[in-house]
Amino acid sequence: PVAAGPGKVNLSVATWVVVGLGMALRVRQWLGDRSFWADEGALWTAISDRGYAALLRPLPVNQSAPVGWLWSQHTVMSVLGTGERAARLLPLLFGCGAVAVAALLARRLLGGPAALVATALVAWSPLLVSYSNEFKQYSSDVFWCTLLLLLGLGAARAEPLVRRRAATLSVVASAAVWFSHAAVLTAAGVLAVLGLLALSGRRWRRLLLLAGAAAAPLASILVEYAVALSGSVDNETLQRFWRTGFPPRRPAAFADWLADSWPRWMDRPLALHPGWLVLALLAVGVAVLAVRDLPGLLVLLAPLGVLLVAAVLRVYPAADRLLLFAVPTVLLLLAAPVDLLTALLDPVRGPRPAARAAVTVLAGLAAAGLVALSAPQVALAGRHAVSPEKEEETRPVLAYVAGHWGPRDVLLFDTSSIPPAIYGPQVGLDRGRVGVVSAPPRVGCVPGRLETELRRRYDRVWLAWGHWFSTLPRDIRDRYRANLATVGRRVDSIREVGAGADLYDLTLPPEDP
Numbered sequence: 001p002v003a004a005g006p007g008k009v010n011l012s013v014a015t016w017v018v019v020g021l022g023m024a025l026r027v028r029q030w031l032g033d034r035s036f037w038a039d040e041g042a043l044w045t046a047i048s049d050r051g052y053a054a055l056l057r058p059l060p061v062n063q064s065a066p067v068g069w070l071w072s073q074h075t076v077m078s079v080l081g082t083g084e085r086a087a088r089l090l091p092l093l094f095g096c097g098a099v100a101v102a103a104l105l106a107r108r109l110l111g112g113p114a115a116l117v118a119t120a121l122v123a124w125s126p127l128l129v130s131y132s133n134e135f136k137q138y139s140s141d142v143f144w145c146t147l148l149l150l151l152g153l154g155a156a157r158a159e160p161l162v163r164r165r166a167a168t169l170s171v172v173a174s175a176a177v178w179f180s181h182a183a184v185l186t187a188a189g190v191l192a193v194l195g196l197l198a199l200s201g202r203r204w205r206r207l208l209l210l211a212g213a214a215a216a217p218l219a220s221i222l223v224e225y226a227v228a229l230s231g232s233v234d235n236e237t238l239q240r241f242w243r244t245g246f247p248p249r250r251p252a253a254f255a256d257w258l259a260d261s262w263p264r265w266m267d268r269p270l271a272l273h274p275g276w277l278v279l280a281l282l283a284v285g286v287a288v289l290a291v292r293d294l295p296g297l298l299v300l301l302a303p304l305g306v307l308l309v310a311a312v313l314r315v316y317p318a319a320d321r322l323l324l325f326a327v328p329t330v331l332l333l334l335a336a337p338v339d340l341l342t343a344l345l346d347p348v349r350g351p352r353p354a355a356r357a358a359v360t361v362l363a364g365l366a367a368a369g370l371v372a373l374s375a376p377q378v379a380l381a382g383r384h385a386v387s388p389e390k391e392e393e394t395r396p397v398l399a400y401v402a403g404h405w406g407p408r409d410v411l412l413f414d415t416s417s418i419p420p421a422i423y424g425p426q427v428g429l430d431r432g433r434v435g436v437v438s439a440p441p442r443v444g445c446v447p448g449r450l451e452t453e454l455r456r457r458y459d460r461v462w463l464a465w466g467h468w469f470s471t472l473p474r475d476i477r478d479r480y481r482a483n484l485a486t487v488g489r490r491v492d493s494i495r496e497v498g499a500g501a502d503l504y505d506l507t508l509p510p511e512d513p
Helices: 006-032 038-047 067-080 089-109 112-123 126-131 138-157 163-179 181-200 204-233 236-241 251-270 275-292 294-312 320-335 338-344 353-386 394-403 418-427 449-457 476-485
Strands: 409-414 434-437 460-465 489-496 499-505
Touching: 006 089, 006 112, 006 126, 006 353, 038 067, 038 418, 067 089, 067 163, 067 204, 089 112, 089 126, 089 138, 089 320, 112 320, 112 338, 112 353, 126 138, 126 251, 126 320, 126 353, 138 163, 138 181, 138 294, 138 320, 163 181, 163 204, 181 204, 181 294, 181 320, 251 275, 251 320, 275 294, 275 320, 275 338, 275 353, 294 320, 320 353, 338 353, 394 418, 394 460, 394 489, 394 499, 409 418, 409 476, 418 434, 460 476, 476 489, 476 499
Parallel strands: 409 434, 409 460
Antiparallel strands: 460 499, 489 499
């Protein structure tokens, strides 16, 4: 064994300092204790009153989550309570763990400087930070899928592949599929490519070990599908909601779908721009890894191939937050070109003199591109470290309404009953005087009837709102306000991030008769 030089030690220390900063940023967001946004609230209401057995059945409000994750959350909330911090504790732990596992994966696959850059990109990725503080399973996806990649890479390099390493991969994959739907794709991809590599090299003992390792995860997947997952796969509402994530089955239209999807993937979950620069750096990163470690590259990319197959079969959409598990893979590939700079400094294994000029230019361009991509993310991470991210602050809005509640007041909440159901009891709102307005008038509505009823029963109307449902017209809240202005006068307002409320006094002359 050769002792690590001071440069390698310093890079190792720097990498783990970045891991610590990434974890600290996630904890800072968790301490910010923001209100549940609509999707979190929907899942909270779907599982908060259910026992372990009931969580095996399809969830209401068109929600879906892995059974292991649901049971774990149920246990945590039973012990610590149902508040925001307790509900988000498990996602926080998975999010922090994912940063550490991503650092280990980067250090195993890349050179020291590139691994440091990859770790920094993961640590400060806006959506990886955000979903580490959300009452959803997406940080669990990132953790388990990255861990499977790490174990798969270790198995690909092991010579020979021993039973203990194969058994570890099998046990982790078997557990992961209960905590993450995306882990099914990753486990299938990793085990498939390991099997193909063994088959191509005619290493039959290795192939036999991998086949045995695949048996337990396959059994776990089949059991989970039978007891829980089948109801979510067949959910028509979820299929419609994620329709942009399902590519057409006609080969001629597949390229058009990719072209349409690419800008959306850049927005979410990558939050990287411009897309052409990302694509260029990815191409260089893939080329670098193909030369340095082709089996490792295949292990890394295999889950993305399985993802596309699953999307074509309409069982897992390639869209938005459901792709969060692939973000560390993409960020690692983006950092791989940094190894070109390392190669230039190596007098023994560096590029030949004839190629040095071209490699220098390519490495310089790649470094400039990475700085351009990462600078906005670092700046955003800094802002959120000072002031934690907010999404839909319905809790302080409803607390304000409750604090100014009159004896003849009514609250109309725009588009969703979930925020009043969660926060109404906490702040003391009378649920008998809370209604929901959710859509434009339907056929059969009588103009003026609602206004007459409001005047007869109440003196004041609160119009509050939070999440914007995309199926409603963009001007619907302005129309609500305009309508109430013909009935009374606005006398109070509150505005928070993503939420607000207006108070109309019906005893005063109309604001806009």
